[in-house]
Amino acid sequence: MGGDDFHKGVKEPSTRLDGSGLRILIVHTRWNSEIVDSLVEGSISALVKYGVKRENIVVRDVPGAFELPSAAHRLIRQSQHNQSQNLLIGSPQVSNILPFDAAICVGVLIKGSTMHFEYIADATTNGIMRVGLDTGVPVVFGVLTCLTEEQAMQRAGIGKGDDKGHNHGTDWGSAAVEMALLSL
Numbered sequence: 001m002g003g004d005d006f007h008k009g010v011k012e013p014s015t016r017l018d019g020s021g022l023r024i025l026i027v028h029t030r031w032n033s034e035i036v037d038s039l040v041e042g043s044i045s046a047l048v049k050y051g052v053k054r055e056n057i058v059v060r061d062v063p064g065a066f067e068l069p070s071a072a073h074r075l076i077r078q079s080q081h082n083q084s085q086n087l088l089i090g091s092p093q094v095s096n097i098l099p100f101d102a103a104i105c106v107g108v109l110i111k112g113s114t115m116h117f118e119y120i121a122d123a124t125t126n127g128i129m130r131v132g133l134d135t136g137v138p139v140v141f142g143v144l145t146c147l148t149e150e151q152a153m154q155r156a157g158i159g160k161g162d163d164k165g166h167n168h169g170t171d172w173g174s175a176a177v178e179m180a181l182l183s184l
Contacts, residue, residue: 013178017174018050018181019180020051022180023079023098024056025075026058026103027061027075028061029061029068029108031065032110036156038167041169042156042172042173043173044059047173056098065120065124066120068127069105069128069131072103072128075103100137103131103138103139103140104142104172104176105124105141107142107143108146108152109146110146110149111145111148117145125141140176
């Protein structure tokens with residue numbers, strides 16, 4: 001391990017991913033919007049690359065990272081409720097009421113000079129994990145927790161200088177498709 005052959009990041013999936021039948025939710029923050037917008041664009045481009053139809057990608061925004069878990073939980077539950085109501089009345093399947101197959105929570109936390117960063121990062125991390133466990137829907141953790149703005153920009157593919165970095169949103173998009181398709 002190590003040396004010239006080491007590649008940091010997620011290895012490509014071992015099977016071909018076909019997201020053409022999936023409905024994906026992206027919930028993102030408006031805090032640090034320049035960086036977040038790039039990450040959301042990266043997520044969407046990966047979802048489309050793996051066949052998710054643009055009309056089956058639902059994007060919603062919230063003020064900050066602390067609100068991500070409750071918004072994701074609420075929207076996933078609404079989609080599940082709408083689907084169950086649809087089945088009860090025998091309506092045809094309409095894509096805007098189908099339940100979400102996966103969700104991506106996107107945000108950027110940059111450490112400041114107080115403990116606020118640690119509290120928000122911890123609560124957001126635990127909350128996002130809990131949403132996936134409570135709803136049964138895979139929820140991808142797309143929250144950068146960086147020490148500097150430059151680190152965040154680098155991880156959103158918009159770094160300064162010649163090396164723009166890597167947009168981690170693309171990794172999150174592919175992870176959402178892979179997790180939505182996970183089966184025995």
